[in-house]
Amino acid sequence: MPIEKDIKTFKKDKQRLVGITNNHYVYSKEEAYNLIVSKLPDYIAKNNIQLLQGNGNKNYFRQIKEQYRGIVSDLVYSEQIKVREYMDNVDGFVDFVVEEIVGYSVLAPAFADPGVTDIFCNAWNEIFVERNGKSERYPGHFRSPKHFKAFIDRVLRVDGKEINKGTDKIVSAVFYEDRVEAIIDPVAAKGPSITFRKHSENHVKMKQLLDQRVMSKEMADLIEMLIFGECNLVVGGITGSGKTTTLRALINEYAKKRMLVVEDTPELFPEVENNLQLVSFKADNKEEAVTLEDLIYSALRLKPKYIVVGEVRGPEMMAAVEAMETGHSTLMTGHAGTPVDMVNRIVTKYLMAMPSLGVDVVERIIGSAIDYTIIQDDIPGIGRKVTSITEVVYDYNIRRVKFTPIYRYNFKRNDFEQLNKLSAEKADKMLRRGVPLERLKPYVKDWEQL
Incomplete structure (x- = not known):
């Protein structure tokens, strides 16, 4: 069995090397993502790109994602990277990579849904959301416990926080205005968990x-x-x-x-x-x-x-x-x-x-x-x-x-x-703060005492 696996790996590597030269190789989503991530540091350094960093509001978050979207898009086209799941949708693959590097990862659709107010990741493969006041199971999940933990670490890093099994088992943070609460095992029996309370930019009037x-x-x-x-x-x-x-x-x-x-x-x-x-x-x-x-x-x-x-x-x-x-x-x-x-x-x-x-x-x-x-x-x-x-x-x-x-x-x-109506005592206080008597009268029980 190991020999067969080695042969398959050899053939795959050979095909990739030939494909890169002839631009015919089609990557899986995971392979293409790993390739982009491996090339990012050199690309950023070579082009002297000053990355936007730090926490901020939603508008700043959009600027960060837009900067990375440009970088990833340039890499995809310059390296002629073809992705099996995104053959006719390069922009979709770029968005996927950006969400994984600096965004919400698999939770992106939940954050894009205006009806969702809270996101509860009880475990890497157990996610619920509150949509329009009702709790429902989220259809997506993280690829693995390792993927989930890396996501939690990245979210907390934005706010200068970290979570560990030592002194920081429960951590509160802010991720571009969204409130975050992360908990790690052994406190969280199912393994690491993270909860988001979404910040709404369209404030209710x-x-x-x-x-x-x-x-x-x-x-x-x-x-x-x-x-x-x-x-x-x-x-x-x-x-x-x-x-x-x-x-x-x-x-x-x-x-x-x-x-x-x-x-x-x-x-x-x-x-x-x-x-x-x-x-x-x-x-x-x-x-x-x-x-x-x-x-x-x-x-x-x-x-x-x-x-x-x-x-x-x-x-x-x-x-x-x-x-x-x-x-x-x-x-x-x-x-x-x-x-x-x-x-x-x-x-x-x-x-x-x-x-x-x-x-x-x-x-x-x-x-x-x-x-x-x-x-x-x-x-x-x-x-x-x-x-x-x-x-x-x-x-x-x-x-x-x-x-x-x-x-x-x-x-x-x-x-x-x-x-009931307001007491004369409270009304008297408001009179001294400049509320006109005529405005107060309809609200006060014994306004004659004022």
């Missing part, structure tokens, strides 16, 4: 949210007034509920004053002219790292009207609450399914940072700082809905946080309904 009935026009008008009145808002929801999408649409439509946006990963992209975006920086050396907490405290000194925090998970909770207390309108997202859960989560995180204060004190601080919660859900069979807008106050008489639902989604009627 308020009109689209209203057309899709994510909220009613009356709810949007109320939120517009709350933002204009510089209230402190927390947009909550479980993972995948669309809370970041909604917050982005809200601030871009309604927040027209100086804004500072603080995030771990850029996702909000404010459109207001006077804005400053700050992104945390992770480093092995703690002295070099810049956390969300650091950025929020820095933002307080930069005189913003709005501080927008992409997502609060840990110690930055306390900094965000302090921003609220010091008169800076703060808008943020967090993971929670109800207003009570949202406040409890913030209280818990605050206590972890300041355990000496006690629950009663922290509840008073949080209840006095937050003005309203907006909870959004992605409901199977129904879609994304803002299921509640709730007023939050600290009641000094009962010494507890009090929740008053203003709007909610009625599942029986499949529609939104108003349950």
Whole structure:
């Protein structure tokens, strides 16, 4: 058997050598790909090509791929490379090579599909996508575990990260604006895995949210007034509920004053002219790292009207609450399914940072700082809905946080309904922020007290 294999290999090599001379040899896709990869370094050096490098936005990613597309195309034609699977489609082969070298590899069709929002590679041959809110099996897969691991390594390298079985078994990264989470064995029982949350360049606008009935026009008008009145808002929801999408649409439509946006990963992209975006920086050396907490405290000194925090998970909770207390309108997202859960989560995180204060004190601080919660859900069979807008106050008489639902989604009627009006206390705050009394009157229960 080995002798027969050697003879076949010899004949194949002989045919390739003759074919290269006579330009008759037809390569398999894998052979042609390996040939291109082997010739790339010399070609780039010989032609003194300065490659685009580093991470960036989608437009920069397209420039990188376009540069490689030109290089690969030149090699294919100059070497007269013929590929069996692409005899009548040279451009298709060039695209395949570019996706393998710098792009999404076998996941390219999923990234090109506007309906796909998340891609879950549980293993090299087990891939699922979320398309239009529904999970489905992806028809493609990587060629082998080795191919899959090489792809993961390449994706992480773009963000200056690496994954290994030592200290870096779980790695978060950004690949040209797409959020990435990679896990390696033995933590991942099936072997290496990688998950992508796609970044959309076509950001959802308020009109689209209203057309899709994510909220009613009356709810949007109320939120517009709350933002204009510089209230402190927390947009909550479980993972995948669309809370970041909604917050982005809200601030871009309604927040027209100086804004500072603080995030771990850029996702909000404010459109207001006077804005400053700050992104945390992770480093092995703690002295070099810049956390969300650091950025929020820095933002307080930069005189913003709005501080927008992409997502609060840990110690930055306390900094965000302090921003609220010091008169800076703060808008943020967090993971929670109800207003009570949202406040409890913030209280818990605050206590972890300041355990000496006690629950009663922290509840008073949080209840006095937050003005309203907006909870959004992605409901199977129904879609994304803002299921509640709730007023939050600290009641000094009962010494507890009090929740008053203003709007909610009625599942029986499949529609939104108003349950209560705003308190005079919140309205008074908005009056002092410049909201006209006549605009407030229809929303306030006891407006005569203003």
